[in-house]
Amino acid sequence: MSRTAPVWRSLIFVPAHVGKFVSKVHERGADACILDLEDSVPLAHKSEARAVAQVASRAIDDRGMDVLVRINTLETGGLDDLQAIVSPALRAVVVPKVASAEAVRVIAALLERMEPEFGVPDGQIGLIAQIEDVAALPMLDEIATSSPRLLGMSLGPEDFCVSAGIEPVPETLYGPNQQVAFACRRAGILPFGFPGSISDFSDLQGFRETVVKARQLGMVGAFCIHPAQVAVLNEVLTPSSAEVEFAEGVLAELDLALAEGRGAFAYRGRMIDAPVIARAQEVLARHRAIYKRRMPAVDH
Structure with missing residues (x-):
């Protein structure tokens, strides 16, 4: 399975x-x-x-x-x-x-x-x-x-x-x-x-x-x-609200950067490139998984 x-x-x-x-x-x-x-x-x-x-x-x-x-x-x-x-x-x-x-x-x-x-x-x-x-x-x-x-x-x-x-x-x-x-x-x-x-x-x-x-x-x-x-x-072991906010900001800026043809960009005084983007994606994936776990099951 x-x-x-x-x-x-x-x-x-x-x-x-x-x-x-x-x-x-x-x-x-x-x-x-x-x-x-x-x-x-x-x-x-x-x-x-x-x-x-x-x-x-x-x-x-x-x-x-x-x-x-x-x-x-x-x-x-x-x-x-x-x-x-x-x-x-x-x-x-x-x-x-x-x-x-x-x-x-x-x-x-x-x-x-x-x-x-x-x-x-x-x-x-x-x-x-x-x-x-x-x-x-x-x-x-x-x-x-x-x-x-x-x-x-x-x-x-x-x-x-x-x-x-x-x-x-x-x-x-x-x-x-x-x-x-x-x-x-x-x-x-x-x-x-x-x-x-x-x-x-x-x-x-x-x-x-x-x-x-x-x-x-x-x-x-x-x-x-x-x-x-x-x-x-x-x-x-849960991403903090600050970590989630930063990760969301990174991915939002990523969309703008890609639209302008840039693979790296600055965000909040930091240079953002592929490893930082991957870490942001991992933080948000874990945040969503934990949030989903907290949601009560719904009977259909």
């Missing part, structure tokens, strides 16, 4: 076995939720989490929120996870600890087989790969082009830093995030993440500064674990 890139600025993790969090997730303002079956769920609660996710995904989807599920690796219960959660309500599967293209292809093949079995339109369920091991960095381009289902990639900062023997701080995570972002751009998929630890939700000013860096890196969205982080992601 043809796939339109989703607008997911904020994707909030919810441990699938904690009912009080799951039942309120649609009220948190995030663009999407990730029902987590992996790290936040103790081994003794995995079966319970699968059962909750199976029911909750439909309820959350009915409330108009995009639903993703993070599964375990296939070696630690991932197949059981897929059998429990594949349904028409599921938008994407977050695949943890991806260190090779084959890891993505195996999950994609399983979904290919399971979608018709569970009444899901062919190709509906996308994938997001979490890069959590330093050994995966040389494989990023191969991973990014591994499957048409792959919507994007994100660096898993905590596990990645353990594998690399570094601290999860912006100074050490900037480079790896940049590598992920570049690989995503080369492959035409979505770059998610920010150069910092996902676990520190108490310092919102510090989080904001980190998300600003993420946007400068080209990230379009990020995972989060606390409702307070959602508003920051949504604000920072």
